[in-house]
Amino acid sequence: MSRRLSFPENLYDVLGVAPAATDEEIRRAGRRKQRETHPDLGGNAAEFTRVRLAVEVLADPRHRAEHDAWLATEQGVVTPPRADGVRLRNQQRAPRSRPFEPPKAPTGEAGSAESASRSAAGRRTAGTSELAFDRIPKPRADARKMGWYRRAWPEHPDVWPGENPTPPAPTMREYATVLPFVVLGLVLIASQVIPSSPMAAPWWPATAALWLLGLVWIVLRATGRYPAITRILYWANLAVIALGAAALFLIAMMRIFDSGDGALLLTIRAIVALAGVALAALAWWGLDPRARRMDFERLLADLANESAPPADSDQWVWGEPGATAMTHSAPGVNAVRRMYAEQIVGEQLRVLERMPGVRIVHGLRLPGGDPNVATISHAVLAGRRLAVIDSVLWRAGQYGIDARGQICCNNVPLPATAQEFPHRVERLFEYFGDVAEVRGWLTVVPESSGDFSIDYARTWRRVRPASVESLLRETGDWLAEDGAEVDRLLLRDLLELRVEP
Structure with missing residues (x-):
């Protein structure tokens, strides 16, 4: 750091933990306090700011060391020595998703939509100058007819924290x-x-x-x-x-x-x-x-200026759709098909930029996961709302969630690799805690023309299956509640998960 920080109070007292608290204890206390003080949950904005600062400082080993030095100098509180760990939000967690299972060979009608068409995609691409991508129908959604699109949006978003603190209204x-x-x-x-x-x-x-x-x-x-x-x-x-x-x-x-x-x-x-x-x-x-x-x-504001994008930055998008698919996909994933799906969906997501607070990041990894494996296609952030999107290229058919919580095509469950996305969204929900609202959309792009529909009778807890059109309508309506706001600290944490192509 260029200069030493000075703190207004003992931040351990703000979270109600001892100076010797572990990262896990700070994480639990921070989540509980943020839930109690979050303005959207009936809390006080000033108290939420105190808790947010305490989490930001005590979750970072370097800032926590600065805080401990300040405590010893200003208040005579000596903290016990400890080995510096990783950031709170980058802790390793045991994956809640199932262990990876290689896709099974398709047998008749029970084969998966992904594995059944994988060899066909290869045959179309091999030995010809015509790309298979050109033969995929490109869905187009007219967002101009959607309610969130017709809102009167301000020219500039409300950025928090700003470059300098903004005084509240007089009391x-x-x-x-x-x-x-x-x-x-x-x-x-x-x-x-x-x-x-x-x-x-x-x-x-x-x-x-x-x-x-x-x-x-x-x-x-x-x-x-x-x-x-x-x-x-x-x-x-x-x-x-x-x-x-x-x-x-x-x-x-x-x-x-x-x-x-x-x-x-x-x-x-x-x-x-x-x-x-x-x-x-x-x-x-x-x-x-x-x-x-x-x-x-x-x-x-000092912490955001140190590590987050500038408050006056006009950058809305980080990365290119499909840029990480070929070299950073998880084992068992058809990289070509994933790249095509991400390019199609990522191009459509640009319409969400009509909201001044929207920030889009392509190609993310799981918290605590392999930094070279991008398992999440896209993330759209507006204020404290985070839409996590996975793009898949599957065959045409009727998709839905069965009674066991498995996604099916024509009533046939897809293999385990197709069921992983809801678990990834849960990991992100735990990672961001109560600072952000996290929801996910599994977006299916049909690889060919034909009957294609999605049954919404059942959904996962935080994830909905979607077509390109329903994705833009649902994410737009949900993000619009914070569509004019930018949380720089959340954006910083999201960018830390981005996988460089």
């Missing part, structure tokens, strides 16, 4: 605690400037300077900028006002023992100065929740 507490100090300063300056006023004084420029100094630290504290300088200005402001009040009290006492002329007026001025000290302290206290939230937002 009644802030108005009630800050305005008295501002109004008292204005009234006092006006009473000193007007010659006919009994409070008129030649030192009104000094009063105005102190009032302006107060406005400076109020603005800095409200915006969360330069916290160290803000604290120095605040204490300097209070010290000068308090010294002025003490001097007025001293002069008033001397006047009482001398002639008594003007002692009462000087005493009133001293009391007003003390009231200014009290109101300044009240304004500082009233802005404390905002300042704490801005500290968390600033740290999250």
Whole structure:
């Protein structure tokens, strides 16, 4: 890191774990706290920001070491030594999917749609200059007729965290605690400037300077900028006002023992100065929740600026559809057929870019899996919603989910390799925890013309089978709820799973 981070509080206390907590304990505590504080689940946005920062810091060995060093220096809390592990979200997990089974040879009508047509695809490609891809029907979906497409979308998305933290809207507490100090300063300056006023004084420029100094630290504290300088200005402001009040009290006492002329007026001025000290302290206290939230937002912005795409980046797509299929497919997968399916579906996904917050990533691996094996065709992120898409090129027929949860073609279950995608989506759901909503779509592209339909009577828990048209309609409607938002930290974590071609 280019500079050392400073933290607003003990982040172990935020998650309710001990400093010696393991990565697994932090993961469980982080998921529980995020579920409790998530704004979409009835939680508080400020609390969710605190928890999100705690997870981001304590999940990364380098940032956790910085936090532990800060704890030891600032609060005297010494954490026990431990070996640095991997990032929380990159932990190895036991796969929930079935072990790989090589596809069985087709026997009559019970053969799979994938294996039955594999040899035919090879014969069409071999020994001829005409590509089999040209013979595959290219489904076209008219998204202009879909509800999400007709929405009025803003020109630019709402990016979080931004390059700099964005101050929240003022609250009644802030108005009630800050305005008295501002109004008292204005009234006092006006009473000193007007010659006919009994409070008129030649030192009104000094009063105005102190009032302006107060406005400076109020603005800095409200915006969360330069916290160290803000604290120095605040204490300097209070010290000068308090010294002025003490001097007025001293002069008033001397006047009482001398002639008594003007002692009462000087005493009133001293009391007003003390009231200014009290109101300044009240304004500082009233802005404390905002300042704490801005500290968390600033740290999250620093983490995002360090590792995530820039806040003003205009890049919407990472990778090319099908680019990883030929060299990074899992064993047992027909790489050519997968490449064709990903190219067809990936091209159609570009219509989702109508939503300003949509970000598309092609060719991803499983968390904790082989970094050179792309097992997920596409991922579309909008805000905190993540659509995971698998593209397959199968023969025409009627597809559906049977009572045992297996995908079938013409009522014949497909082999084990065709049943893996729902398990992969579950892995991603565990990987992102409650920070993101994860859903999946298994998109079937028919390899030839003929009767093709999908029965939606049954679906998996988080995954639906889909055609290209239903994919665009369903993902568009679902992503549209966050279609104008970009979560840079989620996008960063998604890009970490991308397999380079």
